[in-house]
Amino acid sequence: MTEEISTIGNVEFNYPKKYIFGPNAVDNICREVEPLAKRESKILIVTDKNLMEIGLVNRILKPLEEEKYSLTVYDQASQEPTMSMVEKVAEKARAEKPDLVIGFGGGSALDMAKFAAAAVTNPGPMKDYITYLQDSIKVPPVPKILIPTTAGTGSEASGYAVVIEEKGYKGFVMSPKIVSDVAIVDPTLSQSMPPRLTAHTGLDALSHGVEAVLSFTANMFSDTYAYRAVELAAKHLRRAYHHGKDLVARAGMALAATYGGIAITTPAAVNIGHCLGETIGPKYHLPHGAACGIVLPYITKFNIAAWPERVASLARFFTEEPAPDVRKRALQVVEGLKELLLDLNIPISLKELNIPREDLEKLAEFIAKEQQYNYGLPDINPAVITLENTKKLLNDIWEGNI
Structure with a gap:
C-alpha cells in the first residue's frame, strides 16, 4: 500500500x-x-x-x-x-x-x-x-x-x-x-513536566503519527517517521506520564514528537483529527493535545471504512496478538487508543467535558462546509467527509460511543 x-x-x-x-x-x-x-x-x-x-x-x-x-x-x-x-x-x-x-x-x-x-x-x-x-x-x-x-x-x-x-x-x-x-x-x-501536561503533549505527538499514516499524502519518507512516532508513543507515553523522571521514557517521547513533526511536513498532512481538535479545542478552552487525543480513537474508526488495511497496519503497536482479519486488526487499534486515553486519565467523551450537545450541529456544519477545505481534507482524509457523517461522528464523540 x-x-x-x-x-x-x-x-x-x-x-x-x-x-x-x-x-x-x-x-x-x-x-x-x-x-x-x-x-x-x-x-x-x-x-x-x-x-x-x-x-x-x-x-x-x-x-x-x-x-x-x-x-x-x-x-x-x-x-x-x-x-x-x-x-x-x-x-x-x-x-x-x-x-x-x-x-x-x-x-x-x-x-x-x-x-x-x-x-x-x-x-x-x-x-x-x-x-x-x-x-x-x-x-x-x-x-x-x-x-x-x-x-x-x-x-x-x-x-x-x-x-x-x-x-x-x-x-x-x-x-x-x-x-x-x-x-x-x-x-x-x-523531566519536570507534570503528568497532565505530559499526557496532553504526548497525545499530540501520537496524533501526528497516526494521522500522518492515515493520510492520502503519505509517502515513503513520511511513513518512516510516522510509524516510528506511533511506535515510540505507544511504548513510552504511559511510562512518561506515571514516572516523569524516567529518562528513557522521556527520550522516547521526545523522539516521538520530533518524528511526528517531520512526518506531517513531508508532506503527510494531518487529517480530520486535527481539524476537529483545532476546532473544538479553542472554542471550549481545551488544551490542543487533549482535544486531538480525545477524538483520535473516533477518527481512526471513522477512517476504517475507506482504508481498513492502513488502520490495521498500526495494530502491532497496540496489541500483542494482532487479529488475522484486517477489519478486526483495525478495530484493535481503535480499542488500543481508547485504553491509552483511559490509562492517562483522559476523558473519552465531550459529554464529560460539559460541552453542550446543542452546539454539535453548528460545529458539524462548520467542519463539513468550511474547515475541511481549509485543511485540504478532500485530498488528505481517507473517508469522505459529509455533513451527515460529521454530525454522526461528533455525536459519537459526545456520547463516548467508540
Whole structure:
C-alpha cells in the first residue's frame, strides 16, 4: 500500500538543517549559536513566564550571557498563541531586529519564535500570512534555533506555525522557510513536566503519527517517521506520564514528537483529527493535545471504512496478538487508543467535558462546509467527509460511543 501511494507524485522533504538529540544537549547552546550570530549580534529568546520562574531558561541564558551575547527575552508565550499574541511578538521582533531567534519552551513558544523570525524579514500584519496550505512567507526569516521543553507538537522539526485566529478557530502558516535552522532536543528538559501536561503533549505527538499514516499524502519518507512516532508513543507515553523522571521514557517521547513533526511536513498532512481538535479545542478552552487525543480513537474508526488495511497496519503497536482479519486488526487499534486515553486519565467523551450537545450541529456544519477545505481534507482524509457523517461522528464523540 505504501509503495502504491508513494509513486503518485513528487515528494518534498523538509527538516531542520541541523538536529541535535540527547541528554544535556542544550548545554552546548553556545556552540550552535556561534555559526549563526556574532558576539555583537542581537538574539531574541522567545519563551514563557513559567519557564523563567522555575529557572529552566537559565540552561541557555547563563552560558549565552557568559559569552557576552546581546540578549532580549520575550516571555509571553505561556499559552496557545492567539493572533494578538503573534502580532505582539512580531512587533517586538521588528523593533529589536535580532540576527537570531531562539525558541525555548512548548509548542506555543516555538511557534511564536517562528512568527518572530519571519516578522523580521516579512512586513505587514502576521494575520495576512495565515493562508493554510499555501506558502505565504516570501522572504526567508532570520535564523532560528528551536529547543522544545515538552514532547508533543514536534514544532522544532515541522514547517507549521499554529495560531488561534480572531474568529476563535485555529489557523496556521505552512512553509519550508520556517523549519528551524537548528533543533536541540534534550529529554532532560521535559523531566519536570507534570503528568497532565505530559499526557496532553504526548497525545499530540501520537496524533501526528497516526494521522500522518492515515493520510492520502503519505509517502515513503513520511511513513518512516510516522510509524516510528506511533511506535515510540505507544511504548513510552504511559511510562512518561506515571514516572516523569524516567529518562528513557522521556527520550522516547521526545523522539516521538520530533518524528511526528517531520512526518506531517513531508508532506503527510494531518487529517480530520486535527481539524476537529483545532476546532473544538479553542472554542471550549481545551488544551490542543487533549482535544486531538480525545477524538483520535473516533477518527481512526471513522477512517476504517475507506482504508481498513492502513488502520490495521498500526495494530502491532497496540496489541500483542494482532487479529488475522484486517477489519478486526483495525478495530484493535481503535480499542488500543481508547485504553491509552483511559490509562492517562483522559476523558473519552465531550459529554464529560460539559460541552453542550446543542452546539454539535453548528460545529458539524462548520467542519463539513468550511474547515475541511481549509485543511485540504478532500485530498488528505481517507473517508469522505459529509455533513451527515460529521454530525454522526461528533455525536459519537459526545456520547463516548467508540
